[in-house]
Amino acid sequence: MSSVTYRPSDAVDFLIIGAGASGGVVAKELSIAGFSVVVLEQGPYLHENDYRHDEIKYTYLPGLTNDPKVQPITYRKNENEPAKPLKAIEYGRQVGGGSVHFTANYWRFHESDFRERSTFGDVPGSTLADWPITYQDLEPYYTKAEYDLGISGLAGANPFEAPRSKPYPLPPMPVKSSGVLFERATRKLGLHPFPAPVAILSRQYGDRPACTHCGFCESFGCEMRSKSSTLVSVIPIAEKTGRCEIRPNSYVRKIELDSNGRVAGAVYFDAQRREILQRAKTVVLCANGVESAKLLLISKSSRFPNGLANSSGLVGRNLMWDTGTLAQGLFEHPLNEYKGIQVTRVIHDYYQADPKRGFYGGAGIDARFDFYPASFALFGLPPDAPKWGSEYKKMLAEYFTHSMSLLAHDSSLAMERNTVTLDPDLRDAWGLPGVRITFDYHPDDVANLKWVLARQIEILEAAGAKKLWAQPWDAFSPSRHLMGTCRMGNDPKTSVVNRYSRAHNVPNLFIVDGSNFVTAGRQQPTATIQALAYRAADHMTGAAKRGELS
Amino acid sequence: MDATRRHWLLGSLGFAAWTEIASAWQEAQSATTYKTLTPADAAEIDALAATILPSDDTPGAREAGVIFFIDRALTTFDSDKRDAYREGMLAVQRTRASIFPDSASIAALTPEQQMELMRAIEKTEFFELLRTHVMLGFLGPPSYGGNRDQVGWKLIGFEHRMAFTPPFGFYDAAAMKEDGK
Numbered sequence: 001m002s003s004v005t006y007r008p009s010d011a012v013d014f015l016i017i018g019a020g021a022s023g024g025v026v027a028k029e030l031s032i033a034g035f036s037v038v039v040l041e042q043g044p045y046l047h048e049n050d051y052r053h054d055e056i057k058y059t060y061l062p063g064l065t066n067d068p069k070v071q072p073i074t075y076r077k078n079e080n081e082p083a084k085p086l087k088a089i090e091y092g093r094q095v096g097g098g099s100v101h102f103t104a105n106y107w108r109f110h111e112s113d114f115r116e117r118s119t120f121g122d123v124p125g126s127t128l129a130d131w132p133i134t135y136q137d138l139e140p141y142y143t144k145a146e147y148d149l150g151i152s153g154l155a156g157a158n159p160f161e162a163p164r165s166k167p168y169p170l171p172p173m174p175v176k177s178s179g180v181l182f183e184r185a186t187r188k189l190g191l192h193p194f195p196a197p198v199a200i201l202s203r204q205y206g207d208r209p210a211c212t213h214c215g216f217c218e219s220f221g222c223e224m225r226s227k228s229s230t231l232v233s234v235i236p237i238a239e240k241t242g243r244c245e246i247r248p249n250s251y252v253r254k255i256e257l258d259s260n261g262r263v264a265g266a267v268y269f270d271a272q273r274r275e276i277l278q279r280a281k282t283v284v285l286c287a288n289g290v291e292s293a294k295l296l297l298i299s300k301s302s303r304f305p306n307g308l309a310n311s312s313g314l315v316g317r318n319l320m321w322d323t324g325t326l327a328q329g330l331f332e333h334p335l336n337e338y339k340g341i342q343v344t345r346v347i348h349d350y351y352q353a354d355p356k357r358g359f360y361g362g363a364g365i366d367a368r369f370d371f372y373p374a375s376f377a378l379f380g381l382p383p384d385a386p387k388w389g390s391e392y393k394k395m396l397a398e399y400f401t402h403s404m405s406l407l408a409h410d411s412s413l414a415m416e417r418n419t420v421t422l423d424p425d426l427r428d429a430w431g432l433p434g435v436r437i438t439f440d441y442h443p444d445d446v447a448n449l450k451w452v453l454a455r456q457i458e459i460l461e462a463a464g465a466k467k468l469w470a471q472p473w474d475a476f477s478p479s480r481h482l483m484g485t486c487r488m489g490n491d492p493k494t495s496v497v498n499r500y501s502r503a504h505n506v507p508n509l510f511i512v513d514g515s516n517f518v519t520a521g522r523q524q525p526t527a528t529i530q531a532l533a534y535r536a537a538d539h540m541t542g543a544a545k546r547g548e549l550s
Numbered sequence: 551m552d553a554t555r556r557h558w559l560l561g562s563l564g565f566a567a568w569t570e571i572a573s574a575w576q577e578a579q580s581a582t583t584y585k586t587l588t589p590a591d592a593a594e595i596d597a598l599a600a601t602i603l604p605s606d607d608t609p610g611a612r613e614a615g616v617i618f619f620i621d622r623a624l625t626t627f628d629s630d631k632r633d634a635y636r637e638g639m640l641a642v643q644r645t646r647a648s649i650f651p652d653s654a655s656i657a658a659l660t661p662e663q664q665m666e667l668m669r670a671i672e673k674t675e676f677f678e679l680l681r682t683h684v685m686l687g688f689l690g691p692p693s694y695g696g697n698r699d700q701v702g703w704k705l706i707g708f709e710h711r712m713a714f715t716p717p718f719g720f721y722d723a724a725a726m727k728e729d730g731k
Contacts, residue, residue, distance in 0.1 A: 052691075053691070053710065053712075054691050054693075055686075055689075055690055055691060056627075056686055056690045056691060056694055060682075060686060060690075061627055174716040174717075174722070175722055175725065176716075176718055176719065176722055177717075177718065177719035177720060177721035177722045179722070180721040180722050180724075180725045181721055212712060212713035212714070213713065213714040213715070213716065213718070214711065214712050214713060214714065215714070223712070331721075333719070333720030333721065334707070334719050334720050335718075335719040335720065335721060336707075336718045336719040337718075337719065338708055339714040339718040339719075340714065340716065340718050373689035373690070373702065373703060373706060373708045374685045374686050374688075374689040374690050376689075376706070377685040377688070377689055377706075378681070378682060378685050387672060387681065388601065388602040388603070388668060388672070388681065389601070389602070389604065389665065389668075390604055390606045392603075393603060393604070393606070393608065393610070393705065396705065396706050397608070397705050397706055397707065400706040400707055400708065401706070401707040401708075401719075
């Protein structure tokens with residue numbers, strides 16, 4: 001728990017909104033640099049003792065994620081159709097945010113990700129652009145994140161990875177049967193499998209123990225503290241400084257602007273739904289690619305009639321999606337994939353966009369199993385399998401232990417028509433506007449999804465699957481990677497924040513999360529979100545010391 | 551697992567939490583009466599659940615106590631689904647009466663007739679809801695009142711533990727042997 005309490009009427013050096021993957025990192029960096037920090041978090045403050053292997057609570061019910069019953073979300077493909085209630089996006093809603101319940105895949109972006117507009121060229125209908133920074137700008141911060149948080153992996157095993165200044169701090173996790181089959185099959189095809197880099201401890205790291213392979217990573221909080229969430233890694237360090245107060249159950253309704261065009265703090269609802277203004281010299285918005293955009297759009301003023309920091313009109317636009325296809329295979333012998341972490345082997349052979357394919361796009365592909373018993377019964381069998389009866393039961397008894405999946409992690413092109421906006425007809429339980437998501441694929445995304453799915457099938461065939469099947473490429477699933485809605489760039493007309501995640505139009509406002517992404521990479525955004533957070537925090541420290549933030 | 555780790559695991563949850571979980575589990579697992587469903591409704595829903603997961607050479611919905619799970623779900627986290635059940639069951643009864651005009655209830659149909667009824671409703675929204683509940687009750691955590699004696703988990707080969715040691719399956723075990731580990 002936090003050992004310091006600040007008075008809302010006293011302006012703290014930094015007010016951070018959101019205690020997730022990025023907010024936790026920024027809180028740690030700023031508090032050890034000597035600044036006073038308050039972190040406002042919508043959700044509760046839970047710990048490892050609060051978590052259970054409870055499939056109903058965390059998959060059927062929104063145990064660790066946003067609950068559309070209290071924070072409604074609507075979805076439509078385009079602005080010509082009516083938006084309907086749907087949990088189209090999902091995010092972690094507690095101290096630690098999505099880093100608590102994520103699968104823990106921890107990929108760095110490639111060098112090419114930052115320069116795809118230059119190397120691939122224009123993609124009509126999209127806003128594909130280069131990042132204002134390069135991989136080399138972020139490299140030291142990727143390394144810092146890997147060592148601060150505790151990442152397991154094998155440097156050099158992926159021939160396509162960008163240069164790294166240091167190896168991973170921990171060796172890779174033990175390979176599962178899915179990884180062994182995937183490794184053999186991909187090598188047979190001339191591809192280059194490598195051990196999955198994951199934010200899970202393969203050995204004891206500091207005071208946190210090694211993973212016990214219980215199998216409940218994706219969607220669950222880790223009872224062992226072996227998943228390297230910000231909750232168990234950097235947030236305790238921030239609190240130990242005595243300068244950082246984490247305030248859970250604190251839901252921000254507006255960022256306040258003063259008459260000089262600088263932010264002065266934020267008004268939030270506390271657990272009793274009282275409205276409190278916390279004053280601050282600088283505000284750092286780390287609420288995720290949907291909630292950050294929402295809060296800026298709500299925070300209107302005479303200076304910013306279209307939403308705070310939104311002179312470009314791009315806040316909420318260029319939303320990129322968590323895309324990828326799932327293919328599955330049945331094997332002769334038991335794999336028992338429910339044991340151990342979800343993913344142990346990956347390929348990046350198809351990562352880079354190649355004009356020869358005739359479309360923009362690429363993907364990483366991993367071997368995994370991320371079903372739990374009930375979700376497997378509901379969604380894990382082939383589409384042509386019976387849905388009930390004795391034959392169905394027999395199939396469950398065989399397939400649960402004898403099957404595995406390949407999941408692709410595909411590119412998602414930025415387009416201005418894909419947006420986060422405020423729903424004009426819906427209010428949440430606090431009276432704030434509900435989120436309306438408008439999203440549809442670019443034709444190149446569709447071509448890429450289909451092309452990558454064919455590669456997944458090839459791999460399963462080479463692996464010797466005795467039966468294989470795939471979910472349709474357009475099967476809808478909510479996006480958990482929330483990217484692009486406060487794009488980073490050098491030009492204030494075409495971006496929301498600068499190369500240090502600082503708002504172009506508001507000198508003491510930073511926005512640091514997936515919203516900054518210019519491109520979606522090949523999903524798995526957490527490592528890059530956290531590297532950006534370390535880099536932005538460095539810049540904030542410098543700016544504060546130069547007196548720019550007070 | 552070494553002794554230190556075992557101690558740590560137990561210590562992390564605390565003795566009070568373990569006993570609390572154990573007693574809630576036991577209570578849920580031994581329910582024999584309903585809180586929301588009438589006994590008559592329960593018998594009809596139970597007949598449908600037992601058609602989705604029949605008791606054949608392995609246990610099915612009945613042995614897992616799925617109907618008690620459904621009653622508990624409609625009493626607690628899915629209480630807003632009661633109307634869907636009421637309307638859904640009315641529609642199923644209408645379908646039954648039209649296919650089998652002489653029948654009095656779903657429970658009184660022969661297994662073959664119950665399967666025919668199921669084929670007539672398997673594309674409906676209510677079937678999806680019922681099937682979801684049946685699977686959660688058969689394979690979800692026993693603390694919710696279903697999956698009694700872990701019959702669902704045993705059927706599919708899922709072992710619930712806080713720790714496993716590699717190798718986990720056939721292929722990683724074989725690879726380990728090849729590597730001479």
